[in-house]
Amino acid sequence: xxxxxxxxxxxxxxxxxxKNESTVYHIIIAPTITLNVSIAKDLHVKKFxxxxxxxxxxxxxxxxxxxxxxxGRSLADRFTxxxxxxxxxxxxxxxxQIIDLNLTLYQIAPQERLDRFNxxxxxxxxxxxxxxxxxxxxAGGGNNHLWLDAKNGSMYATLLxxxxxxxTHSFNLSNATTDFATALSKDAF
Numbered sequence: 116x117x118x119x120x121x122x123x124x125x126x127x128x129x130x131x132x133x134k135n136e137s138t139v140y141h142i143i144i145a146p147t148i149t150l151n152v153s154i155a156k157d158l159h160v161k162k163f164x165x166x167x168x169x170x171x172x173x174x175x176x177x178x179x180x181x182x183x184x185x186x187g188r189s190l191a192d193r194f195t196x197x198x199x200x201x202x203x204x205x206x207x208x209x210x211x212q213i214i215d216l217n218l219t220l221y222q223i224a225p226q227e228r229l230d231r232f233n234x235x236x237x238x239x240x241x242x243x244x245x246x247x248x249x250x251x252x253x254a255g256g257g258n259n260h261l262w263l264d265a266k267n268g269s270m271y272a273t274l275l276x277x278x279x280x281x282x283t284h285s286f287n288l289s290n291a292t293t294d295f296a297t298a299l300s301k302d303a304f
Contacts, residue, residue: 155203155303156245160262162195171258173250179223182236197265201244204295205302213296216288218272223281235275238286240268240294244303269294 118125132138157176163169180198218238241264248264249257272286298304 153203154200156201157199158245159196159198160258160265162197162262164193164195168254170252170254171256171262172252173245173258173261180220197262199241199245199261199265201246202304203302204299204304207299209299211296211299213292213299214289216291216295218286218288220284220286221282222276222284235273236284237266237273238271238288239266240271240291241265242268244301 118127157180158173159176159181160171160173162171176198180200181196182198184193184195186193220236222236243261243264245261248261251257251259253259269290271288271291274284274286276282276284295304
């Protein structure tokens, strides 16, 4: 019998099962608990590579993430995009023991021709959250610092998709559990 009250999970087992001669001891009871945390913020930052000065803009995302190089063939028309997620993890107790993390992404056809690029998806640790950086587009402004933070931490996972489309990618992020546990007191990761 399982009962969940707030953040407490109570497990009850019949005495007859515990006393049964066929029950093998040591008994280890380790439930797997899956939490679907909500996304606090999802956006991408565009770095406009052409022209001077270089500018950085941010855009809230409705549902799709964009990554990579976009635009025309000339440098003046080209921009690079990094997508960023802030997860609302306030429902997880600050003292929770984090054993494993997984992220699943679905890749659809990119706007550019599939045969032009191999798509590299990398997942990095960020020191801050999107709310830590003001929405200022000039070089040296908040979006510039957000752009840099999106790739300055430890790389948790990477995948070269080689033009694949309409496929699911699952990332095991067990190497991020320490950073995730540290972020619990901030309620965002």
